Amino acid sequence: SQTIHQWPATLVQPVGSPLSLECTVEGTSNPNLYWYRQAAGRGLQLLFYSVGIGQISSEVPQNLSASRPQDRQFILSSKKLLLSDSGFYLCAWSMTGFDSPLHFGNGTRLTVT
Amino acid sequence: SQKIEQNSEALNIQEGKTATLTCNYTNYSPAYLQWYRQDPGRGPVFLLLIRENEKEKRKERLKVTFDTTLKQSLFHITASQPADSATYLCALFGGYQKVTFGTGTKLQVIP
Numbered sequence: 109s110q111t112i113h114q115w116p117a118t119l120v121q122p123v124g125s126p127l128s129l130e131c132t133v134e135g136t137s138n139p140n141l142y143w144y145r146q147a148a149g150r151g152l153q154l155l156f157y158s159v160g161i162g163q164i165s166s167e168v169p170q171n172l173s174a175s176r177p178q179d180r181q182f183i184l185s186s187k188k189l190l191l192s193d194s195g196f197y198l199c200a201w202s203m204t205g206f207d208s209p210l211h212f213g214n215g216t217r218l219t220v221t
Numbered sequence: 222s223q224k225i226e227q228n229s230e231a232l233n234i235q236e237g238k239t240a241t242l243t244c245n246y247t248n249y250s251p252a253y254l255q256w257y258r259q260d261p262g263r264g265p266v267f268l269l270l271i272r273e274n275e276k277e278k279r280k281e282r283l284k285v286t287f288d289t290t291l292k293q294s295l296f297h298i299t300a301s302q303p304a305d306s307a308t309y310l311c312a313l314f315g316g317y318q319k320v321t322f323g324t325g326t327k328l329q330v331i332p
Contacts, residue, residue, distance in 0.1 A: 151323060210255075
């Protein structure tokens with residue numbers, strides 16, 4: 109069966125520090141991968157999605173970036189965090205196809221101080 | 222621009238009643254629509270998918286309808302229970318594997 113791992117679960121970082129969040133999927137190949145952010149009490153904002161290695165689509169221009177160095181690995185990065193980057197970051201995967209549901213990780217709670 | 226609106230931020234309902242949540246969309250021509258449940262501090266969990274040629278889909282106490290003319294989906298939970306309390310999100314495929322979520326409706330089932 110397929111599983112998704114996302115870490116760390118919580119993170120407190122100072123403003124201006126770098127960020128690296130990692131997500132890996134097991135038990136499937138060539139998944140679609142997604143990064144979402146959820147501010148407190150708000151909906152899910154799509155940040156990046158990827159349909160293959162090296163193929164990243166960005167939805168929101170900001171100081172975040174994403175990379176997919178391996179088929180089942182998706183990394184969210186920042187060189188310098190802003191206070192506004194605080195939030196709940198969720199990684200998700202889906203099978204290739206137009207009607208496949210998304211399967212989410214447990215999320216990373218990021219607090220930028 | 223494309224929009225997905227769930228027009229109730231919060232919905233309180235008495236246990237045993239039917240909860241009805243609404244998802245409206247604009248500037249989409251979706252082939253399907255999905256509904257998810259999210260508990261506090263957790264990632265959303267997939268519940269149901271309905272295709273454009275399906276007017277209604279059921280799963281246990283859940284029922285989803287999809288009206289592509291009205292550009293609306295309704296999500297019903299019959300015989301609601303306190304354990305159904307959560308935030309419910311609808312999601313649409315916006316092309317090229319991009320999946321966008323609505324703002325969510327927080328359902329509270331009161332015993």
